Amino acid sequence: MKIVVVLYPGGKAATSNPKLLGAAENALGLPAFLKGKGHKLVVLTDKEAKLDKHLPDTDVLVTTPFWPAYVTKERIAQAPNLKLVLTAGVGSDHIDLAAAAAHNITVAEITGCNVVSVAEHAVMQILALCRNFIPSYKQVLEGRWDIAEAVSRAHDLEGKTVGIVGMGRIGQRSAIRLRPFDVNLLYYDFRRLTTVEEEVLGVRYHLLDDLIPRCDAITIHCPLTPETDGLFNRDRLFAMKRGSWLVNTARGRIVDTLALVEALKKGRLGGYAGDVWYPQPAPPDHPWRTMPNHAMTPHVSGTTLEAQKRYADGIQDCLARFFAGKPLERDYLIVDGGKVVSPSYSYAFKG
């Protein structure tokens, strides 16, 4: 078998830190795992030309959401031997799932491997916007001490209304972490939770367009699908409460790029944070890098050192089962047997 792995370049950080398993240099621990098994391992950081060169005889392709190799239908057509595409992480929107299904390719991701990591990041970024953390921090670096300027936009999270859009594994974990901040928690998902789930999480259901204008902060936790692509378009961004905060740790394309910049410049939104972009890596001139009142990170929320260990283990588990002809962990499957089997990608997410 020829296994092609596309990972972010780790450089010095990765050679000095073997725990950086998600970097190309450490390759998810696969060199040691595959040793003596007779397979061919190719590790790339190039997501375009070099990947294309290997496609004709690749059996297994491993990619990540943080440094996504876009597995388009054209690339799939060039890979007649491709049987398995694995996402080291969560979120397989960089893969054309319909094309994979049509070619009977199995697609799987390491479900759950970084749901806590992302929920923690979202809560941190909600707090950062609400409390005006970044501008206050910048005063320290600039040798200044202007309390009035720093706190004129600083709020307590307590008592605010927070909306969670997408109430899956990450959304629910965000709710659990937000509850003791004494916030009013609303949510929208295309599948409503059970009565008991709502009671335990302390969340109230609203249709999306009913939820949006009620919230002081909204955090997005749905996958990117044709239905969620552009979900936060200009109309929805401008329907948000004046001065409210939006956090998106899901996927960049869920929010309209230029309408967001406009909403921040006009003060409709009080701030935006998150760590997802389109495309990735974001080019140096991506407009979100320079828009006002943001607290963005590059796509790192789901790839803490602990998360890297979990998804490296998950990839090895998938490969071991695949080599042994056994079925993959059921929860990991996105496309199987010629069909999209994950409910996250097979049901329509509508407002």
Add this chain to the structure above:
Amino acid sequence: MKIVVVLYPGGKAATSNPKLLGAAENALGLPAFLKGKGHKLVVLTDKEAKLDKHLPDTDVLVTTPFWPAYVTKERIAQAPNLKLVLTAGVGSDHIDLAAAAAHNITVAEITGCNVVSVAEHAVMQILALCRNFIPSYKQVLEGRWDIAEAVSRAHDLEGKTVGIVGMGRIGQRSAIRLRPFDVNLLYYDFRRLTTVEEEVLGVRYHLLDDLIPRCDAITIHCPLTPETDGLFNRDRLFAMKRGSWLVNTARGRIVDTLALVEALKKGRLGGYAGDVWYPQPAPPDHPWRTMPNHAMTPHVSGTTLEAQKRYADGIQDCLARFFAGKPLERDYLIVDGGKVVSPSYSYAFKG
């Protein structure tokens, strides 16, 4: 009565935002509150020469921890009419309490007015250090996308051991907010909680020097007293786990200034955050502004717009009772009847 109020200068931010009640321009709403009552109100931003000029005939002095007028025994000696010193906020360590007691001056603060604000800030800063937020954010501004560099120091908070030093109103609220992050919570306080309190908060008691080396993160929530001045000295800082994180939203003097810089430079500490300094305002060349791996703010955690409203209301309540000859709210009293009456300031806090 002559009431002298020393507050931070608000400038443009305060004149355009009447909710900035803590700024000198809006003076805690006191101009409207005192109107027609026949008292004289003086509002200062100068904490030194101009304050000294007013001391001889001041009856009531109002100060804040964010822009502290240091009410030393020398200043108290120059103020023969002074009967009441109020702190608009929480933490009256900038006042010489023994001297106030000796002169039969009542000292009170607005207990509880910003305990939630500070607990939120502490949780945010623990997450910011643990998840390596600031360096990741800086990559965005610099037009970069180096996942390896960003995540080589990024961890989940989940599963970590967090120590809370000082388990009063703020420490307990921090514990409540940290619990759902699935952390192992330890604490030290000079007064151990009851069995039921420990069970409800999910915290385990350790003596301070036993707690320190066990923790991945420590957050400080004790008042500044003679016993806590320099509590985190060089020995204790270097007893912390290598690479661990320290957050201090209590008072700057609790941590040894230069030993902290050394601990960060040598990598003993993985990061330091908080928003308290000594002195305040921190001068532009304060060594904490430029030490590595910090995520500091100027002293803002307890003065969100919501907190300003609460402490402005509290100050007005104190003045109304004082003018009417009624006792102040019991929970607010620090020094009364010639004695330090607050347990936070009258019991020794020992490790």
